[in-house]
Amino acid sequence: MLQKLLVLVFWIQLAWKSTQQLEQNPQFLHIQEGGNVTMHCNSSGTFTFFQWYREKPEQGPVLLMTLTKPKEVKEKKRIRAQFGEAKKDSSLLITAAQPGDAGTYL
Structure with missing residues (x-):
């Protein structure tokens, strides 16, 4: 049996502070169904909070998680997000990826 191939695209937009690196x-990732994937975002400045979104073609972004405290970890089913100290x-870690996980991550 062949496994389906997922395409996950990771993209971040920071509009409020253009000097921040x-x-x-x-940035782009292809994984097989059932695989695990971890995405990272690193900044030159600090955030007061961090939000992860997933956007699918022709749909608006959907909020996955909001992190507000250093070292905070949140989990929803197969998705786990962690805020740095x-x-x-x-x-953002996705375990046992499914076709519905495909999209653009912000």
Whole structure:
């Protein structure tokens, strides 16, 4: 049986502070159904909070999680988000990826 291939695209937009440097890793990603993926965002400045969104083609962004405290971890089903201790980074882990996880992550 062949597994379906998912395409996950990671994209961040920071409109409120153009001097802030952001690094996202990976920017584009292809994984197989059932695989795990971790996405990272690192910043030169601090955030008061961090929000992860997923956007699907021809649909608006959907809020996945909001992180407000250093080292905070939130989980919803197969998705886990973590805020860095210095509030300069965040990661998003998707376990056992499914076709519905495909989209653009903001």
